[in-house]
Amino acid sequence: MTTPETKTPPNFWGDMPEEEYYTSQGVRNTQSYFETENGKLFTQSFLPLDQQPIKGSVYMTHGYGSDTGWLFQKICINYATWGYAVFAADLLGHGRSDGVRCYLGDMEKVAATSLSYFLSVRDSESYQKLPAFLFGESMGGLATMLMYFQSKPNTWTGLIFSAPLFVIPENMKPSKIHLFLYGLLFGMADTWAAMPDNKMIGKAIKDFDKLKIIMANPRRYTGKPRVGTMREIARVCEYVQDNFSKVTAPFLTVHGTSDGVTSPLSSSMLYEKSPSEDKTLKLYEDMYHSLIQGEPDENSQRVLGDMREWIDERVKRYGSNN
Template identity: 85%
Template sequence: MASESAEQKPETPPNFWGDMPEDEYYASQGVKNSQSYFETPNGKLFTQSFLPLDKQVKATVYMTHGYGSDTGWLFQKICIHFSTWGYAVFAADLLGHGRSDGLRCYMGDMEKIAATSLSFFKHVRYSEEYKDLPAFLFGESMGGLATMLMYFQSEPTTWTGLMFSAPLFVIPEPMKPSKLHLFAYGLLFGLADTWAAMPDNKMVGKAIKDPEKLKIIASNPRRYAGKPRVGTMREIARVCQYIQDNFSKVTAPFLTVHGTADGVTCPSSSKLLYEKASSEDKSLKIYEGMYHSLIQGEPDENADIVLKDMREWIDERVERYGSN
């Protein structure tokens, strides 16, 4: 009986689309994918590029995924969409995520984590092939927090524009780490910083509206499903406050999008950025009834609305600022 039940348990396919070889799948989507490791002083980053097969590259986009995720599985669908529009897309698994080095989902020093991804992004951005093209940073969820840190760590002229999908700048009340917990663990002189001991609020269920897509996302073998680490929650709370205090220093053109039914990051994250940023060219889109994962987790008809808005925004900025 044991062997029979073992046979019945479906194996996770190597990719969300099943067993089709990667080259075939990417070619069927109209993109060329390459994967490599980028050496940094803080450890190796797993990186990917998505290049359009049949279009001239008009700009580069540098994408950062959210908490517990990686650049593969369903996140890469965002990368593929942008690539089919004529963009060269580069993405890196954050330290502690996916196939990059680091303790799983430990975000104890987000400035360092952001700087590590930024070192790869700038390496590509200033390469001979791409240095004269417009360049955009893109961050989803907690990746938006890391992306904003990367922006603050860069020279003002480095990036043509910024794009945020449901960024984490304001933590919703149910997600906030208990000050009492953080204080108690803080008394252990940092020993508890890496402990996976904070309450888990089952974020995935609050992020994904489409039940079939929820199943696919939950089956990602590289997704972190453990409890949040003490230092991660401490650091996210600190960096959110830091970003809120520095919204006015944002001067680059940006688009930020959020769903009103987001149970993981507050829509006020996008609204406050829009209100307080000093950028002359800024755009905010709020989608009624949509959840947190606007592209990966909504029904296709909703995701298509968001993608259409993103495409129109970035195409227009390439047109507007491309010759600068």
């Protein structure tokens, strides 16, 4: 007797139609493609359904191998229900955007491509006078920091980082020998999925039921890291560390002390080295990497509560003076 195959639901919440699900969450979702010189980006917006005035806009970037269309959007939905207009884009090479899957051989270009979409919204008539925040999770935090460096002064009211990748843990660092040997091939190996896989997802998610949901994402990248991706992440981490002194915007950075994917030093070094006059560091004892999608509900609600308190306070403090 054969066991019937288990069909993967089209969405993490199950078979409920998308519009019905988003309405049940109190948000209106739109999806579209944004044309750039580097290819198409898949984009989403999340707006609160209630008629209260929008407090500000938030521009969100997901982590390595992920996308905006699975559990990451739970972060987007939460911010929208707090009264914010949320915009998110799948990075080049991720999700439903163009590009070689999970290839980040030029992170400056990857960041600039997402930034072009974010600025098209941020500079629009609807949002140009409202407070605006960049949000980055994990490797998306690294891309977000590049977007901040690429932006004109005072473009952003504040920055929010969730377990950002600025410092790679020793056991996750790419082998310099591997990178050197592949480098001898004059770039031909740059897109090869040939680097050791350190099983990041198991180090990121504490809640086993949520781990199963995340692993069911049909758009999640499951191959080995590409040579150029690991080379570039290592380079950009070093570059960002060398330029923490340029981070002058208000920011919140949060990290779990048991994060095995991105070192908590990422957040603490940013906090220590940035000259920003409004900076906040939150370290959560014994929490893993995925603070919102991967922790037990009581933990993720604690993190979300701290984020809400921080962003609401900055809107009151700075208003539209950005």
